[in-house]
Amino acid sequence: MPDHAARPTVSRRTFGRLAGATAFTGTAAATTATAAHAASSTFRVATANLFYGLSDSEFLTDLRGVGKQADLIGLQEVQDRAPLIREWAADSGFQAWIPDDPWAKEVTVLARRSEFERLDQDAIFVCDTAGEGTPPPPRWIVWAKYRHLASGRTVVHVNTHANSNIEDNGLPNDLPRTRDAEGHFARIRKLATAKAEDSQVLVTGDLNVDYVADKRVRYAKFPYTVLEERQGNLPGLRSSYSRVGLPNRGTLGNRRVDYVYAWVRTPENRVMDLEDHSVLTGQKSDHNSLVARVRVTH
DSSP states (O other): OOTTSOOOOOOHHHHHHHHHHHHHHHHHHHHHHHHHHHTEEEEEEEEEEOOTTSOHHHHHHHHHHHHHHOSEEEEESOTTOHHHHHHHHHHHTEEEEOOSSTTGGGGOEEEETTTEEEEEEEEEEEEOOOSSSSOOOOEEEEEEEEEETTTOOEEEEEEEEOOSSOEETTEEOSSHHHHHHHHHHHHHHHHHHHHTTTSEEEEEEEOSSOHHHHHHHOOTTSHHHHTTTTTSOSSEEEEHHHHHOOOSSOSBTTBOOEEEEEEEOOGGGOOEEEEEEEEOOSOSSSSOOEEEEEEEEO
């Protein structure tokens, strides 16, 4: 019989019982949802390329601005700023992981002491590109493992900076620096996958590939495909651009080349996700920092 052929009738008494049951179920569901939300907390993670050409006072102005907005910070282009960073961190309630290698220092990471306890850290050499023109500096991946104090979860923060001038409107420039960057993206993916076995994973960095153009072209060796594994399903890395949507401004002019990623698990196993982000304005650097809000269950 077709669905519309006969409409069942319900007595007023039965309807009242059903309404009461529905109201009770709705209240219980709302209570459950509230309890689930209460058993979680948020923190903020930033990626901040602070131009190496800034004066010390300009650099500190930008760093203070990011520090007011974020609890985990991935810095880029700060290879000569270690003394300033250490002093600022000590005065501002942050802990700094600054590697020994001069070029690994370029991608220092910071964590707010009241939010995170550092458990482990390392720096991984990626490449030292030669080729035509002025070659880019040696590239490193730096990571630190923390205990998030509010939730007890372990969180690995991976930070890096890829070679510049590797992408043109979503397409790769045919240069040695581009081929090294492609290997760099693959290394990030491999590290994030390994760390995700026993931790929540966040990745920050200036990747020098515009998200919008990359999503449109989907070149096989650029971040949209490699890092976000767009040929596969969750679990996997997802950028805040993919997870939250595009902010109303770029991070380098109108380009969105600075990223915050989270390792997002399937819904039944998910304990961490990106839920919002914003681009900071008014900075002295040529890049605008990107700050994402992360929710983690307890």
